[in-house]
Amino acid sequence: MTTSQATEANQPLDVLVVGAGISGLTIAHELAIAKQCRVLVAEAQDRVGGAITTASNDQGYLWEEGPNSFQPTPELLRLAVDVGLKDELVLADGKLPRFVFLNGKLNALPMSPPSAIATKVLTWGGKIRLALGAIGFARPAMAGEESVDQFFTRLLGKQAVERLVAPFISGVYAGDPKRLSASAAFSKIARLETYGGLLAGAILSSKERKSKQINDPNIPKTKSGELGSFRQGIKMLPEAIATKLRAQGTPVKQQWTMRSLHKQGDIYSAKFDTPTGEEIVTARSVVLTTPAYVSAQLLKDYLPNASQALSEIFYPTVACVVLAYPKSEFAYDMKGFGNLIPRTQGVRTLGTIWSSSLFAGRAPEGWQLLLNFIGGTLDPALAKLSEPEIIQAVHQDLKKTILRPETKAEPKAIAVHVWDKAIPQYEIGHLQRLATIETELQKSQGLYISANFIGGVALGDCIKQSLQDANKIAEFLK
Ligand SMILES: Cc1cc2nc3c(=O)[nH]c(=O)nc-3n(C[C@H](O)[C@H](O)[C@H](O)COP(=O)(O)OP(=O)(O)OC[C@H]3O[C@@H](n4cnc5c(N)ncnc54)[C@H](O)[C@@H]3O)c2cc1C
Numbered sequence: 035m036t037t038s039q040a041t042e043a044n045q046p047l048d049v050l051v052v053g054a055g056i057s058g059l060t061i062a063h064e065l066a067i068a069k070q071c072r073v074l075v076a077e078a079q080d081r082v083g084g085a086i087t088t089a090s091n092d093q094g095y096l097w098e099e100g101p102n103s104f105q106p107t108p109e110l111l112r113l114a115v116d117v118g119l120k121d122e123l124v125l126a127d128g129k130l131p132r133f134v135f136l137n138g139k140l141n142a143l144p145m146s147p148p149s150a151i152a153t154k155v156l157t158w159g160g161k162i163r164l165a166l167g168a169i170g171f172a173r174p175a176m177a178g179e180e181s182v183d184q185f186f187t188r189l190l191g192k193q194a195v196e197r198l199v200a201p202f203i204s205g206v207y208a209g210d211p212k213r214l215s216a217s218a219a220f221s222k223i224a225r226l227e228t229y230g231g232l233l234a235g236a237i238l239s240s241k242e243r244k245s246k247q248i249n250d251p252n253i254p255k256t257k258s259g260e261l262g263s264f265r266q267g268i269k270m271l272p273e274a275i276a277t278k279l280r281a282q283g284t285p286v287k288q289q290w291t292m293r294s295l296h297k298q299g300d301i302y303s304a305k306f307d308t309p310t311g312e313e314i315v316t317a318r319s320v321v322l323t324t325p326a327y328v329s330a331q332l333l334k335d336y337l338p339n340a341s342q343a344l345s346e347i348f349y350p351t352v353a354c355v356v357l358a359y360p361k362s363e364f365a366y367d368m369k370g371f372g373n374l375i376p377r378t379q380g381v382r383t384l385g386t387i388w389s390s391s392l393f394a395g396r397a398p399e400g401w402q403l404l405l406n407f408i409g410g411t412l413d414p415a416l417a418k419l420s421e422p423e424i425i426q427a428v429h430q431d432l433k434k435t436i437l438r439p440e441t442k443a444e445p446k447a448i449a450v451h452v453w454d455k456a457i458p459q460y461e462i463g464h465l466q467r468l469a470t471i472e473t474e475l476q477k478s479q480g481l482y483i484s485a486n487f488i489g490g491v492a493l494g495d496c497i498k499q500s501l502q503d504a505n506k507i508a509e510f511l512k
Contacts, residue, residue: 037123048065054082056084058500061503062275074284097448098448105493123254136154159193179217329483335489355450363438373436
């Protein structure tokens with residue numbers, strides 16, 4: 035057993051960051067570079083990025099097996115510019131239509147009020163119910179915590195939930211609207227109701243948002259609806275952050291798996307399994323950015339109540355299935371972002387991102403690359419399928435949804451990534467669990483948790499949350 039050289043002859047670090055996903059790297063970047071703290075990042079895998087998993091092959095395909103694009107939030111763009119990626123940013127056209135598969139065909143989702151009137155996604159009854167709800171004619175909330183299903187059914191009607199909200203939930207959380215908490219999973223939307231209807235709330239909050247936008251000439255300007263990535267995929271961001279940290283002297287250790295945490299006096303001591311044996315790192319503060327089930331294990335003896343609350347956060351299994359077909363095999367022109375599929379349509383796949391329609395250089399000429407999602411909270415049986423079975427299930431679904439039904443083409447299977455525990459679910463009781471974790475952490479000054487089960491799962495939300503937490507840690511270190 036050795037005490038890591040990074041702690042310089044028993045001098046404790048300022049901050050030990052556990053996990054080198056986007057949350058951990060953002061915190062380390064902010065603390066080591068902006069705040070000049072002594073930081074070490076320890077990551078269990080042999081690469082940085084966590085859920086961000088870009089891959090490529092020599093046949094001309096470049097694909098994502100985790101997040102496939104991001105909303106270009108001001109914090110994310112600033113971070114990308116800070117690590118030298120300004121010219122690598124690519125933006126997918128915000129006007130590309132998104133589709134819902136209903137009654138055997140794709141229907142474009144309305145992107146503006148006139149197209150909302152013309153849309154075939156809802157019947158006239160459904161549209162009137164949605165419009166009334168949006169301007170504030172809705173039953174008041176029932177007592178207790180509302181599920182996403184209850185909240186949106188009360189506000190927008192059953193049809194809008196089945197055809198618009200539920201597919202969207204599948205797309206973001208791979209979750210069950212009846213189990214997700216409206217106030218936790220959609221806190222921003224749930225708050226809009228307090229303005230007197232979702233529409234009024236949306237208008238007012240967009241005015242607020244515009245007034246808060248930063249006017250920095252270094253930050254690329256983006257248009258509404260645009261989605262971002264980088265020329266060589268999203269992994270460019272974590273890799274560029276890690277490179278900058280290392281260049282500036284902050285160690286980013288890979289294959290360092292944290293096993294336990296103790297505190298003696300004011301100093302934390304963490305044990306790691308590493309390729310060269312056990313290492314101990316001492317630090318004045320520690321931030322865990324690991325998934326909730328890992329943090330639960332790490333805090334089992336040290337903060338048992340926090341550990342219990344963390345262990346209750348559910349992660350469903352989701353498979354990302356990357357397939358390619360000749361462009362001639364599709365029933366549509368494939369100009370769009372992708373399609374979502376309501377659970378009522380007899381199709382197992384949750385949705386398909388039309389990857390090569392979004393960003394250039396993702397597939398060879400004449401081929402269409404697709405990223406399909408299958409599994410989630412409502413389909414636990416997915417976990418029992420083999421890879422060939424998963425590919426076949428998705429292929430049969432694509433024949434029902436976007437391929438020409440008579441096609442004889444077999445899929446070119448580029449990759450199947452089964453995430454046993456994919457995305458944390460903000461289920462009923464989530465805010466109470468977070469409150470318990472927060473109360474417990476206050477008993478142990480200098481210990482922090484910053485992760486995608488707190489401020490939102492999207493990359494932009496993780497970065498925003500991490501920056502807030504980095505400021506808290508810097509304050510503590512003062
Ligand atoms: C399939 C999928 C699709 C998604 N699609 C999108 C999308 O299109 N757009 C979007 O904005 N977001 C998307 N997300 C969400 C987003 O990718 C994640 O919320 C975000 O990347 C989480 O980052 P993180 O750093 O908080 O956690 P993670 O990326 O999970 O990082 C945690 C890190 O901790 C490490 N670790 C675990 N245990 C230990 C240990 N004991 N010691 C040391 N290190 C440890 C892990 O190896 C990992 O690297 C998607 C997520 C998934 C899974």
